Amino acid sequence: MALIEVEHLSKDFDVKNGSCIHAVHDVSFSIEQGEIFGVIGLSGAGKSTLVRCLNLLERPSGGSVRIDGRDLVTMSEAELRKERQRIGMIFQHFNLLMQRNVIDNVCFPMEIAGIRKKDARIKAAEYLEAVGLTEKAKAYPVQLSGGQQQRVAIARVLASNPRILLCDEATSALDPQTTREVLALLKKINQEYGITIVVITHAMSVIEEICGRVAVLEKGRMVEIGKVQEVFANPQTRAAKRLLLSKQSEELLEEIEQQ
Ligand SMILES: Nc1ncnc2c1ncn2[C@@H]1O[C@H](COP(=O)(O)OP(=O)(O)OP(=O)(O)O)[C@@H](O)[C@H]1O
Numbered sequence: 001m002a003l004i005e006v007e008h009l010s011k012d013f014d015v016k017n018g019s020c021i022h023a024v025h026d027v028s029f030s031i032e033q034g035e036i037f038g039v040i041g042l043s044g045a046g047k048s049t050l051v052r053c054l055n056l057l058e059r060p061s062g063g064s065v066r067i068d069g070r071d072l073v074t075m076s077e078a079e080l081r082k083e084r085q086r087i088g089m090i091f092q093h094f095n096l097l098m099q100r101n102v103i104d105n106v107c108f109p110m111e112i113a114g115i116r117k118k119d120a121r122i123k124a125a126e127y128l129e130a131v132g133l134t135e136k137a138k139a140y141p142v143q144l145s146g147g148q149q150q151r152v153a154i155a156r157v158l159a160s161n162p163r164i165l166l167c168d169e170a171t172s173a174l175d176p177q178t179t180r181e182v183l184a185l186l187k188k189i190n191q192e193y194g195i196t197i198v199v200i201t202h203a204m205s206v207i208e209e210i211c212g213r214v215a216v217l218e219k220g221r222m223v224e225i226g227k228v229q230e231v232f233a234n235p236q237t238r239a240a241k242r243l244l245l246s247k248q249s250e251e252l253l254e255e256i257e258q259q
């Protein structure tokens with residue numbers, strides 16, 4: 001059994017003039033334990049909506065989301081809260097607590113979970129070491145670079161002991177070199193902690209760097225899914241071909257900037 005099984009998932013949004021947007025439309029796929037799975041698509045394709053449906057931050061209009069065979073859609077609020085604790089999320093804009101220093105940010109989910117302060121600090125120091133930020137434990141988020149802030153967010157997510165990590169454009173605010181460093185860190189936590197990772201991005205280079213399989217979203221539909229090398233070497237759909245073109249221009253830009 002796959003770790004995550006999504007079947008016929010849809011999410012509609014009602015808009016003012018009485019019509020509705022099919023942000024996600026009849027999407028089915030599954031993700032195995034330990035995979036790093038990518039979802040790629042142009043802006044507005046439905047990536048964020050899809051990923052928010054995976055932990056029911058967004059309640060689907062139809063279909064099911066099963067984790068370990070248990071459907072989140074039919075769970076009680078209490079069950080869902082428990083299930084959500086094991087699904088971490090990181091975002092483009094880090095979402096750190098600006099009034100707290102680095103180690104207190106990492107302690108935060110453990111405080112919520114009722115872990116003793118002393119034990120939480122020991123664990124937090126361990127997670128900060130894992131993300132290479134031991135020296136910054138007492139710094140405040142404003143004193144850190146974007147890449148360092150995302151590392152804190154990753155340490156904080158580790159503190160909630162997740163089985164699944166959802167990354168919504170987690171590297172989109174970072175420069176190419178910092179992006180590579182953060183992606184290497186994600187790969188490391190995938191391997192060392194066995195965390196299954198879902199990466200949402202509009203950047204093909206991100207998918208290429210760390211994902212094993214990728215799905216292409218276009219206007220809410222999943223139009224292509226497969227191994228990264230296969231989808232990128234031989235794109236079948238217009239959506240995938242367009243993304244490939246944008247990757248080539250991305251690479252060209254990087255090359256020009258390095259000259
Ligand atoms: N809360 C909402 N209310 C109404 N429409 C929404 C809402 N959230 C998303 N949408 C619409 O759903 C569609 C998919 O949006 P979504 O944010 O999932 O796209 P995305 O692929 O993440 O785009 P981006 O790459 O720009 O982040 C868009 O047309 C968007 O306008």
Ligand SMILES: [Mg+2]
Pocket residue numbers: 047048049
């Ligand atoms: Mg988005």
